[in-house]
Amino acid sequence: MKVLVPVKQVARLGEDLVLEGPGPPQAEGWELNEWDAFSLEAAVKLAEGPPGGEVLVVTVGPERAEEALLACLARGADRAARIWDPVLEGADPLAVAAVLAALAATEEPEVILCGAQSSDAANAATGVALAGLLDLARVAVVDAIECNGDRLTVHRELEGARAEVLRVALPALLTVQTQINEPRRATLREIKQARAKPLVTLGLSELGLDPAGVLAAAGSRTVALAEPERGEGARMLEGSPGEIAARIAELMRADAGAL
Amino acid sequence: MARDPRHDVLFEPVRIGPRTMRNRFYQSPHCTSFGAELPGAQAHIRGMKAEGGWAAVNTEFCSVHPSSDSRPLVSARLWDEDDARNLAAMADLAHEHGAIAGVELWHGGCVAGNLETRLPARSVSQMNDDSLYSTSCYELDKAGIREIQGYYVAAARRARAVGFDIVNVHASECGSIMQHFLMAKYNRRTDEYGGSLENRARFWLETIEQVREAVGEDCAITARLCVDTLNDDPRGIRAPEEAYQFIQLADHLVDFWDLQAGGWVAAEWAGDDAVASRFAGEFSHREYIAAVRPATRKPIAAVGRFTNPDTMAEAIRSGVIDIIAAARPSIADPFLPKKIEEGRYDEIRECIGCNICASRFAQGAPIVCTQNATLGEEFRRGWHPERFTSASNAEKTVLVVGAGPAGMECAMVLGRRGMSAVHLVDEQDALGGSLRAISSYPHLGEWGRVTSYRRVQLDKLANVEVILGTRLDAEAVLTYGAEIVVVASGARWRADGMNGPTQSTIPGAEHDFVHTPEQVSAANGAIDGDHVLVYDTDGYFTAVGMAEMLLAAGKRVTVLTPYANFATFMFFTGEAFRVNRELRAQGVEIVPLHLLGEITPEGLRAQSVWAPDPVHWEADAVVLVTQREPRDALYHELRADPDRLTQEGIEAVYRIGDCLAPRTIAENIFDGHRLAREIDTPDPETPLPYLRELPDANRERSLQESIPGGPPAMRT
Numbered sequence: 014m015k016v017l018v019p020v021k022q023v024a025r026l027g028e029d030l031v032l033e034g035p036g037p038p039q040a041e042g043w044e045l046n047e048w049d050a051f052s053l054e055a056a057v058k059l060a061e062g063p064p065g066g067e068v069l070v071v072t073v074g075p076e077r078a079e080e081a082l083l084a085c086l087a088r089g090a091d092r093a094a095r096i097w098d099p100v101l102e103g104a105d106p107l108a109v110a111a112v113l114a115a116l117a118a119t120e121e122p123e124v125i126l127c128g129a130q131s132s133d134a135a136n137a138a139t140g141v142a143l144a145g146l147l148d149l150a151r152v153a154v155v156d157a158i159e160c161n162g163d164r165l166t167v168h169r170e171l172e173g174a175r176a177e178v179l180r181v182a183l184p185a186l187l188t189v190q191t192q193i194n195e196p197r198r199a200t201l202r203e204i205k206q207a208r209a210k211p212l213v214t215l216g217l218s219e220l221g222l223d224p225a226g227v228l229a230a231a232g233s234r235t236v237a238l239a240e241p242e243r244g245e246g247a248r249m250l251e252g253s254p255g256e257i258a259a260r261i262a263e264l265m266r267a268d269a270g271a272l
Numbered sequence: 273m274a275r276d277p278r279h280d281v282l283f284e285p286v287r288i289g290p291r292t293m294r295n296r297f298y299q300s301p302h303c304t305s306f307g308a309e310l311p312g313a314q315a316h317i318r319g320m321k322a323e324g325g326w327a328a329v330n331t332e333f334c335s336v337h338p339s340s341d342s343r344p345l346v347s348a349r350l351w352d353e354d355d356a357r358n359l360a361a362m363a364d365l366a367h368e369h370g371a372i373a374g375v376e377l378w379h380g381g382c383v384a385g386n387l388e389t390r391l392p393a394r395s396v397s398q399m400n401d402d403s404l405y406s407t408s409c410y411e412l413d414k415a416g417i418r419e420i421q422g423y424y425v426a427a428a429r430r431a432r433a434v435g436f437d438i439v440n441v442h443a444s445e446c447g448s449i450m451q452h453f454l455m456a457k458y459n460r461r462t463d464e465y466g467g468s469l470e471n472r473a474r475f476w477l478e479t480i481e482q483v484r485e486a487v488g489e490d491c492a493i494t495a496r497l498c499v500d501t502l503n504d505d506p507r508g509i510r511a512p513e514e515a516y517q518f519i520q521l522a523d524h525l526v527d528f529w530d531l532q533a534g535g536w537v538a539a540e541w542a543g544d545d546a547v548a549s550r551f552a553g554e555f556s557h558r559e560y561i562a563a564v565r566p567a568t569r570k571p572i573a574a575v576g577r578f579t580n581p582d583t584m585a586e587a588i589r590s591g592v593i594d595i596i597a598a599a600r601p602s603i604a605d606p607f608l609p610k611k612i613e614e615g616r617y618d619e620i621r622e623c624i625g626c627n628i629c630a631s632r633f634a635q636g637a638p639i640v641c642t643q644n645a646t647l648g649e650e651f652r653r654g655w656h657p658e659r660f661t662s663a664s665n666a667e668k669t670v671l672v673v674g675a676g677p678a679g680m681e682c683a684m685v686l687g688r689r690g691m692s693a694v695h696l697v698d699e700q701d702a703l704g705g706s707l708r709a710i711s712s713y714p715h716l717g718e719w720g721r722v723t724s725y726r727r728v729q730l731d732k733l734a735n736v737e738v739i740l741g742t743r744l745d746a747e748a749v750l751t752y753g754a755e756i757v758v759v760a761s762g763a764r765w766r767a768d769g770m771n772g773p774t775q776s777t778i779p780g781a782e783h784d785f786v787h788t789p790e791q792v793s794a795a796n797g798a799i800d801g802d803h804v805l806v807y808d809t810d811g812y813f814t815a816v817g818m819a820e821m822l823l824a825a826g827k828r829v830t831v832l833t834p835y836a837n838f839a840t841f842m843f844f845t846g847e848a849f850r851v852n853r854e855l856r857a858q859g860v861e862i863v864p865l866h867l868l869g870e871i872t873p874e875g876l877r878a879q880s881v882w883a884p885d886p887v888h889w890e891a892d893a894v895v896l897v898t899q900r901e902p903r904d905a906l907y908h909e910l911r912a913d914p915d916r917l918t919q920e921g922i923e924a925v926y927r928i929g930d931c932l933a934p935r936t937i938a939e940n941i942f943d944g945h946r947l948a949r950e951i952d953t954p955d956p957e958t959p960l961p962y963l964r965e966l967p968d969a970n971r972e973r974s975l976q977e978s979i980p981g982g983p984p985a986m987r988t
């Protein structure tokens with residue numbers, strides 16, 4: 014079974030982000046999007062099961078994003094591809110999906126596993142857009158996958174502690190939720206060996222695309238990014254915990270009167 | 273991250289007489305056991321704090337004369353120009369970093385055993401002192417009083433001559449002749465130096481006045497005063513009464529006040545000064561300082577184991593104090609002021625209040641810190657708490673197995689030294705190792721700061737990966753792909769009762785009703801049986817934790833120990849008196865001086881260390897707190913096959929912390945730190961030698977030859 018796993022490199026949590034112009038925030042450190050660690054693990058598990066298979070990870074990103082691909086190769090992916098063109102800087106989910114669709118068309122995977130969302134933009138759109146472009150069966154926010162020959166049985170967690178069980182014919186695209194598995198951690202040896210695995214860099218033309226087409230595919234464009242304005246009127250309460258608690262109680266009583 | 277504007281107040285300069293503190297951070301006098309004999313160590317431990325942003329740094333208690341010799345405890349000394357010259361290095365280094373330096377002048381009177389100088393002790397009244405050795409003394413006559421005051425003046429002049437900026441006349445912690453004059457408990461004089469409060473204060477006031485006249489134009493004058501003796505002895509000092517009046521009487525003589533409450537040495541209040549975290553949190557003596565606040569408009573410095581800038585800023589803004597005095601927080605993090613100033617709050621290494629620092633002084637040994645492995649190593653090993661050199665073998669990858677104190681520290685320092693990749697792997701699903709259980713013992717929650725500080729720092733290191741919930745066996749380690757392997761797999765408590773006093777196991781330890789500390793803490797004290805006997809040959813906090821945990825679970829608890837006291841090591845940390853008092857008050861039966869001989873379902877056979885006759889005890893369950901043994905099987909398995917190591921590309925396998933030898937948390941953290949600091953030496957397993965500050969035998973010989981017949985006269 015050939016599984017394609019689109020992944021994204023995101024700013025490392027806890028780092029100070031720098032906003033400059035409409036481009037994506039600049040961060041000191043980067044890491045693999047949290048959800049993508051789970052989709053990768055699900056993919057590696059599918060490929061490890063009978064009858065065996067191959068996991069291809071792909072990212073749309075600049076050179077630094079190869080670090081995220083290497084992390085995936087260390088954790089069991091077999092090959093990796095990075096697609097980039099300056100026009101993709103700050104691309105929206107539809108534009109990214111268009112690029113991924115072009116790669117998927119050449120690779121013809123049986124399963125595409127996406128993270129349910131990215132931790133930075135949190136659009137939760139790239140996966141479903143990709144399914145739409147490829148006209149694939151798709152199931153979103155999956156938290157369990159079972160493989161039965163040429164079909165997958167998948168679970169979705171719904172609100173109110175309900176679950177939905179679906180049987181999906183292949184090829185299909187699933188977006189994966191974080192409770193699906195416990196992603197493996199790479200050993201130092203696996204990290205070193207990852208550098209020897211195939212990692213290709215592709216431009217738009219190699220996928221039969223051009224910048225104008227990608228721009229046309231986009232549904233939105235970022236005009237500006239800004240820090241929220243700091244609110245005013247907050248009062249800091251000071252004193253011992255007891256004094257602060259008493260003051261809060263006093264304020265609440267006063268507010269209750271107002272309400 | 274920028275500094276919170278609420279903390280700006282901490283960085284306002286404070287004028288103290290002829291000197292100015294650049295901010296409100298004052299490293300209050302604290303012991304190091306470096307004294308004037310280890311001038312390099314003394315200079316650099318204080319100098320590091322000056323570099324870290326403290327506006328003022330102080331010596332420990334500094335003896336003014338050979339008639340006040342604290343051996344085997346180590347004070348600083350200003351007996352002569354040689355002492356002063358040695359302490360000068362400290363003042364110089366403080367100045368280099370923009371801080372000012374102070375000396376805390378001390379004469380112990382009857383507290384001083386004078387074991388070195390062999391001079392008879394003199395004090396306010398003829399008495400025996402209970403502080404250290406029940407030393408006796410004779411009562412000072414008026415000429416003697418003048419002499420002692422002369423010692424203070426001479427010492428102050430020596431301090432000024434070598435550049436000290438603050439002279440502190442110590443009358444606190446119940447361990448000073450000054451305080452003994454002040455307190456009716458000790459002062460039984462009938463002349464003008466005894467009786468009324470004004471008379472009791474006279475010696476102190478005259479001394480401060482003389483010191484001020486001698487050096488007050490150049491040096492800020494302060495008096496470290498105990499404002500409350502924290503007991504109900506009517507002859508003690510109460511903040512709103514005696515202390516208030518003392519402060520009013522001396523207010524015109526000082527430039528600022530250095531105030532504290534409680535004492536350290538005398539049995540009845542031991543440990544109430546530098547209170548351990550098991551008893552109190554930040555600024556626990558606030559009420560005593562607040563009570564004397566209206567007595568003075570001079571700046572007040574007071575300690576409170578401050579680690580939280582919010583508490584500090586509130587203490588200043590509320591007006592209770594003007595200067596943040598700190599000993600232990602400056603020990604755990606010499607860079608505390610700088611980190612607050614620069615808004616680097618998540619880098620603050622908070623004191624955990626374990627008092628291992630004080631325990632070293634009490635044992636006559638150099639100071640150490642659980643949180644700060646570099647403490648005391650600034651000079652002799654050249655370690656800087658915030659700066660790390662890039663390792664010359666930084667291209668290597670390292671696997672650290674075990675994320676307890678030693679493993680966390682080692683991985684953190686290796687990360688800071690730029691190793692290409694460090695993996696810290698632990699079988700548990702959280703960091704901390706043995707500390708996870710220990711910090712869940714009653715009253716030891718603050719000890720969890722050891723883990724939380726390291727968790728935050730490890731998370732920031734891009735080259736360090738923490739992998740939890742993963743148990744690695746030898747094969748997994750061998751094929752992990754690391755060039756350097758560090759085994760930090762900890763220790764376990766012996767279940768068979770093997771113990772130091774008898775060097776034997778205890779028959780019957782295999783019964784189901786006999787438990788290890790790990791089993792008790794896993795059950796949170798809720799083991800089977802109503803009456804539990806804790807047998808302690810360890811002597812430190814574990815048996816206390818067991819007793820408290822069992823009490824909290826509703827058990828009746830008996831503690832048996834072969835030592836003369838329960839929790840005997842805690843006399844060094846200042847916790848023992850209160851622990852023993854409080855456990856007894858909660859109904860724990862404590863049976864000292866008994867060895868546990870045998871455990872049977874019918875009962876326990878014990879034996880007094882003085883008499884051979886067996887004593888019978890009954891209990892439903894037994895907890896053995898006897899000794900720990902290393903969990904070192906993985907280490908030995910790895911080292912057993914050098915060829916396989918070579919074949920897998922592993923160049924070295926080390927073991928650190930409890931896995932090497934079970935010790936205190938402070939020593940484990942030091943061990944992990946030390947290995948990481950020296951990971952690129954030719955033989956990292958063997959610590960590099962440190963600089964020793966030894967007297968020079970040639971100089972000593974020439975000194976002796978210079979004496980025309982007979983021993984040297986005591987210099988005054």
